[in-house]
Amino acid sequence: MKPSRSWIPLLALCALLLGVLAPQAAAPARAQGLVDAMRGPTPIANEPKAPLLYPTENKDIRRNRNYTMQPPTIPHKIDGYQVDKDFNRCMFCHARTRTEETQAIPVSITHYMDRHNNVLAEVSPRRYFCTQCHVPQADAKPLVGNTFVDVEQLLKRKPGAKGSSN
Ligand code: HEC
Numbered sequence: 001m002k003p004s005r006s007w008i009p010l011l012a013l014c015a016l017l018l019g020v021l022a023p024q025a026a027a028p029a030r031a032q033g034l035v036d037a038m039r040g041p042t043p044i045a046n047e048p049k050a051p052l053l054y055p056t057e058n059k060d061i062r063r064n065r066n067y068t069m070q071p072p073t074i075p076h077k078i079d080g081y082q083v084d085k086d087f088n089r090c091m092f093c094h095a096r097t098r099t100e101e102t103q104a105i106p107v108s109i110t111h112y113m114d115r116h117n118n119v120l121a122e123v124s125p126r127r128y129f130c131t132q133c134h135v136p137q138a139d140a141k142p143l144v145g146n147t148f149v150d151v152e153q154l155l156k157r158k159p160g161a162k163g164s165s166n
């Protein structure tokens with residue numbers, strides 16, 4: 001059924017009211033200031049002052065991995081290392097054939113495998129851009145809380161304890 005002409009002003013009024021009231025309903029949250037652990041109390045519309053960048057840890061000591069398939073974090077600086085279609089600075093040291101000279105850990109076999117697990121002669125395109133998975137670290141205070149427990153500790157927990165397997 002088409003709305004008769006007399007309904008049209010009323011419909012228009014409803015639409016107008018919705019338009020005016022809906023943003024107001026969201027306003028209290030903004031007024032209280034949404035506090036986000038990383039953003040802080042800065043209102044959404046304002047730009048917060050960027051925190052200072054911490055210096056990259058450059059101790060050359062390999063760090064613990066938190067689980068077997070974790071990409072290890074980078075224990076050295078990577079400032080200005082070129083990684084593009086012409087050259088991969090990381091592979092200049094981390095390639096199988098460069099290990100003797102550089103004493104860098106060669107990239108593991110998974111880096112040569114395509115998605116069907118075929119082992120290629122060269123680093124697989126899906127592992128070419130190293131910093132997609134490997135990142136340097138800074139000695140900074142964590143921005144958000146973290147209750148991660150290593151699976152080795154989980155296995156040692158007494159049966160029935162929180163997070164144990166039985
Ligand atoms: C000049 C040689 C060199 C270059 C270039 C280089 N690395 Fe390294 N890398 C090393 C050496 C040597 C180590 C062993 C620890 C150390 O001495 O820092 C290492 C360690 C690592 C580790 C730790 C491995 C583990 O098992 O803990 C990762 C990850 C890594 N590098 C990633 C990279 C990435 C990604 C790049 C490029 C952005 C890169 N490296 C560029 C020499 C290099």
Ligand code: HEC
Nearest residue numbers: 069070071090094105106107108110127128129130132133
């Ligand atoms: C898609 C994610 C991904 C990319 C991209 C990637 N890696 Fe890895 N890397 C991993 C994972 C996961 C591991 C640990 C398990 C393994 O060996 O596969 C690892 C392990 C390593 C190790 C330690 C090897 C060992 O035997 O202990 C080195 C060194 C490394 N990567 C360097 C590199 C370099 C250099 C590049 C770029 C050419 C690169 N990775 C690209 C995920 C990645």
